[in-house]
Amino acid sequence: MQLPFYSSFDEVRAEAAMCRACGRADQRQQVVMGAGDPDADLMLIAEYPSQTDDSTGQPYTGPAGEYLDELLAFAGTDRSSIYITNVVRCYATESGRRGDRIKPSTRTEQHACSTWTSLEIQFVRPRVILALGAPPARVLIDESFELTDQRGTWMTRPDGVEVTATFQPAYAMRMKSHDPDRAREIESHLINDIRAAVARSNATPPE
């Protein structure tokens, strides 16, 4: 994919803030671009912003963000050392059986937003990407990626960035009230996977 030229990351962010390339633009308050260290070696990529993120303009805020902060601390890192973004940058809802819920991202929306995903990767230049959940893993690794079988498997993208996937922290948090044992299991995998991604991003590259 030929990316548009921007001379600075600020220019990218200013242009993305006005994006209306997919239907999610109609429901958002604001575009939620990534946040964190713009020179981070580790980038976390989730699926979409939450309602809280839509208000704050920052990714992974609110209760899910607090939970992510706990997981990062257990894994030996924090937000100031990494960069966090999503594969779609606008909050949207749809009607479900129990009322409105966050609209999962479609392939069309992910594709429309991939310009910003690629530009964030290009400007931050992480050594390692950790996808949070299957939808971002399918965008970043392979369309047929299955979290159950391939979680924690490392691959190298054509741009040389190493990438793997783990659970979505918000999923683990929701699971706590339904199935505490399973939630504990997922949480343990999450901490280990984040820790492995931190270690890999800090490792000395081969000569």
Ligand code: SF4
């Ligand atoms: S989700 Fe991405 S592509 Fe769609 S309008 Fe928002 S910023 Fe643009």
